[in-house]
Amino acid sequence: MSFFPDEVIIEVLARLPIKPLFKTRTVCKLWHGLPSDKYFVKLYNQVSDKNPMVLVEVHDSTKPNSSLICVDNSTGVSEFSLDFLRDKVNIRASCNGLLCCSSIAVKGVYYVCNPMTREFKVLPKIKDQNLTRFYPDSEATLVGLACDPSRGKFDVVLAGYQCAGSSRRPDKTFACLIFDSDSNKWRKFVSSQEEIFTHMNRNQVVYVNSALHWLTGSGSYILVLDLNFEVWRKVSVPDETRYGTGNRVYLLESDGCLSLIEISDTWMKIWVMKDYERELWHMVDRVSLGCIKGLVHGIFPIAQTGECVFLATHKQVLVYHRTSWAWKEMYSVQNNATLPLWFSAHAFRTSIFPCILSHTASALTKTKVKSGRKKLS
Numbered sequence: 001m002s003f004f005p006d007e008v009i010i011e012v013l014a015r016l017p018i019k020p021l022f023k024t025r026t027v028c029k030l031w032h033g034l035p036s037d038k039y040f041v042k043l044y045n046q047v048s049d050k051n052p053m054v055l056v057e058v059h060d061s062t063k064p065n066s067s068l069i070c071v072d073n074s075t076g077v078s079e080f081s082l083d084f085l086r087d088k089v090n091i092r093a094s095c096n097g098l099l100c101c102s103s104i105a106v107k108g109v110y111y112v113c114n115p116m117t118r119e120f121k122v123l124p125k126i127k128d129q130n131l132t133r134f135y136p137d138s139e140a141t142l143v144g145l146a147c148d149p150s151r152g153k154f155d156v157v158l159a160g161y162q163c164a165g166s167s168r169r170p171d172k173t174f175a176c177l178i179f180d181s182d183s184n185k186w187r188k189f190v191s192s193q194e195e196i197f198t199h200m201n202r203n204q205v206v207y208v209n210s211a212l213h214w215l216t217g218s219g220s221y222i223l224v225l226d227l228n229f230e231v232w233r234k235v236s237v238p239d240e241t242r243y244g245t246g247n248r249v250y251l252l253e254s255d256g257c258l259s260l261i262e263i264s265d266t267w268m269k270i271w272v273m274k275d276y277e278r279e280l281w282h283m284v285d286r287v288s289l290g291c292i293k294g295l296v297h298g299i300f301p302i303a304q305t306g307e308c309v310f311l312a313t314h315k316q317v318l319v320y321h322r323t324s325w326a327w328k329e330m331y332s333v334q335n336n337a338t339l340p341l342w343f344s345a346h347a348f349r350t351s352i353f354p355c356i357l358s359h360t361a362s363a364l365t366k367t368k369v370k371s372g373r374k375k376l377s
């Protein structure tokens with residue numbers, strides 16, 4: 001190794017998966033300190049940005065618990081686990097290598113974790129339950145995670161219609177709770193909204209330009225939460241998609257830009273917002289769906305870059321290579337799956353996020369089990 005300059009070695013190590021990278025820390029002092037070095041962390045995260053993955057929760061009717069898989073275009077399919085949380089959770093949002101998960105056993109308990117490094121933080125329990133009691137699964141309508149690696153911080157957003165008094169019916173008051181990792185506290189503000197969100201609209205939240213973006217159920221515009229000023233605003237979608245009939249649209253992120261994918265019976269059109277301030281969209285690709293004709297009605301785009309697009313069907317995960325125009329099946333589930341794969345699929349990428357290094361599993365030592373349920377004391 002003495003033949004190679006340190007700069008070359010660092011470039012090589014920045015392209016390793018996280019588990020092998022952490023194993024190399026025993027080689028020497030230089031390698032041991034890399035995961036906490038600011039320059040290396042920035043380089044590693046920049047490299048991983050170009051390699052998106054799809055995280056899928058697979059529900060099997062023959063097994064008591066669901067399993068997680070990670071689909072990587074370069075390395076294939078690997079098993080995934082959140083057992084280090086020591087709790088049964090639902091994955092609600094994904095951003096820059098971090099996941100936001102909600103506890104199934106204890107309502108109002110949320111985790112933010114880096115599943116690759118197995119580090120996590122238990123967020124302070126939410127006291128205001130009016131926001132989370134109406135929607136199915138007793139959770140907020142919108143859950144967003146905003147992770148900014150350059151600043152070493154993250155925000156968790158829960159938003160939904162408040163319930164008046166003891167009624168389970170919501171009013172038009174749209175409440176928003178924001179957790180700031182710097183202050184380690186929740187803060188709340190309210191506004192008035194009349195939006196409808198389907199499952200995929202809620203699942204596909206995009207964080208770009210210091211704002212979280214959700215596509216409304218009608219697909220006519222995008223609801224945006226500006227985290228710098230804590231205000232909601234609306235962003236228009238391309239006119240061609242707004243006035244189209246029968247086509248489906250999905251909101252994604254592409255190389256740091258807001259992107260929209262429109263799917264019809266025969267075509268997949270990819271739009272990217274090149275000018276965010278003026279809300280100018282450009283169609284960057286138009287893909288024929290003839291070779292997957294039988295799957296078109298049940299296909300959902302999950303993640304993308306300038307080179308490829310990941311899509312999920314009821315039982316498959318596909319990847320489309322934009323340069324070679326080739327389709328490839330990355331994963332297929334057996335016939336005993338109870339839920340479609342697209343129902344619980346999230347865009348994902350590996351990262352080193354040092355802001356949660358100080359939060360260890362000791363946070364869960366206060367956990368007690370009463371009457372068969374795990375409760376955080």
